[in-house]
Amino acid sequence: MIKLYNTLTRKKQEFSPVKDGWVSMYSCGPTVYNYAHIGNLRTYIFMDLIRRALKSEGYKLKGVLNITDVGHLMADSDDGEDKMLKASREQQKTPWQIANHYSNVFFEDIKKLNISKPEIIAKATDHIPEMIEYVVELVEKGYAYETSDGIYFDISKFPGYGSLSGASIEDNIAGARVEVNSEKRNPADFALWKKAEPLHIMQWDSPWGKGYPGWHIECSAMSRKYLGKVFDIHSGGVDHIPIHHENEIAQNEALTGKRTVNYWLHGEFMLVDGGKMSKSLGNTYTIKDLEERGYSPLDFRFFCLNTHYRKKLNFTFTALDSAKVSRERLMQQLASHKASTQKTSPEILDGLRSSFVAAIQDDLNVPLALGILFTAIKESKSQDIYTLALEFDKILGLSLTSDTSAITESFVLPAQVEILVAERTTAKKNRDFALADSLREEIARLGYAVADTKDGTRVTPLQK
């Protein structure tokens, strides 16, 4: 039985699905107007861990991940420009081209990170009719009203507003520094549908003329379509708690009159050098950035796994280096376990296995689980340990089966360096170590390191 921390109740709860043996799960996905940065990616690794853990508990999954390619209001609250449109204007491409490009890169990124793709990928622009239908229902039930620029949700009609974040409407208003839209009945009312200006590129016909959907309605409409009125899990980043998820709850429950999501799971933020990471501060990194600096995407995954998902994770390159080394040694050790013909006693194996499972079942305590893996590989070499590690890897997703040699990137050795290496080998054979050492220095000056191993001389590019 797995326990998960539910933001709604603020405690760990035993997970029990609506439908026996099945888990219905909705995860807030990317807005595809830019590359995903490592902070975004941490949240998807978190989503992936939930999925893997539930799978290992024997559940079948029906997961939905949305791709927001429209309707994401930006800056200055509801008066802002759509992010897709902004990117589109800046990059001189159609919004559809932008969305396509960035979602392709997104899927490449998550693949590199061993993030399993949810069963259903839902693009917002493919679900405009469902969203319109949803808004129509809200208007009919009296939860929404029309203004000159759109349809708004009337928060005063939904007394339960704020249950997720624990903030009252008053708190939100008191702290709000937003311009008050005079036509809105309550400053916290949010847009369900926006009426488009004539030149707006992305617009659809609706009962209120041409326009485009608000962001929050997207998730409500699509989750209802694929998962029904009541489903098990909704995941996302902590930043979504106060506004986005609160709004989703308001929309959902206004229509159904009951709780629609049983478990709200939120992943904490990533910091960079101790502070906030954001596109506006320019301290975001992408997977490509990390790869260019010589890290494997899985080094980053390992780095994320080393901290619990509900704790802030401070990203530094020192920490990433540590993750890289740990992971490489782990792989090396496993390779020698694999090569062994020895056995490990079933008692030891069972002990390790049950501690690992217990760690995962306790609200995905992956850092503890990783520790157990490291404890396991310290056992005397045996193929059983290797097999056990592969079992663990179904949850960790670190590709522990991969050949260690795959870690070392291939590179082309300049002919000049190749000659020097050969000369050094000869010098060594003649026991002229002074010459050999000076040749090593020369090779180093050209940017390469030589190392003598049992299998001969290995040449690698020098770091940095």
Next chain:
RNA sequence: GGCACCAUAGCCAAGCGGUAAGGCAGAGGUCUGCAAAACCUCUAUUCUCCGGUUCAAAUCCGGAUGGUGCCUCCA
């Protein structure tokens, strides 16, 4: 100003009332012409501080200090 969360070795980090997991770095060793890599061993009487509860506290309570996030789009 309001609301949260966090504080464990040089760094990262688990621990959730019973006497400090694990990783990186560091030290010593094996190996090596020397290095590097790899492997083995060691490395917090103590958990920001001050009170309190308890037979027992890193763990619970109160207070102080420090840090971070949110309150505006954001994973």
